[in-house]
Amino acid sequence: MPKAPASSLEIHPLTKDRWQDFEILFGKRGACGGCWCMFWRLSRPEFERGKGEGNRRAMKALLAQGEVTGLLAYEGDVPVGWCSIAPRGQFSGLQRSRILQPVDEQPVWSLTCFFVAKSHRHRGISVKLLRAACDYAKKNGGKIVEGYPIEPKKGSMADPFVWTGLASAFKQAGFEECARRSETRPIMRRMLKI
16 A cells, blocks of 8 residues: 655755754664765775764764755654755765766766655655755755666665665656666756756
């Protein structure tokens, strides 16, 4: 039976004063395997060494420096979803990826990760986060938002394996494919109207 769509969703930038909400959403495991959404921001050895507490501290340190690393979705007062958005240059892991190299020289904001509470999955929260991320990027001078979702070959995939989002959600939020260097990993963009 399909779940009811999330109705009263509020989305806010993750700032240091919302850190506890981020911890509540990510839980003791740091979302997935102690990532704390640092996979794209660190070198692979740094990320592996920091799994768990080290990655948690690294994310908290970014917020303490005044960085906004993404957006939190709330249903009432409960944090239920997350997406990471920032200018592409903040994600060193994208530069090291063979299939996610820049498409061109245009500056883009990158959407790299999503996490939705298990109780709230399959309710359209990712699409709402995508739209809010575009609004946030535009408000901060962005002209192009880019994402790196999964497009399964057939059927569906287990939720933990679609942490970069699903191509179908990106399409619903107005993104279009602009490159594909892997059968299941399109690069998708949305041009922001000025």
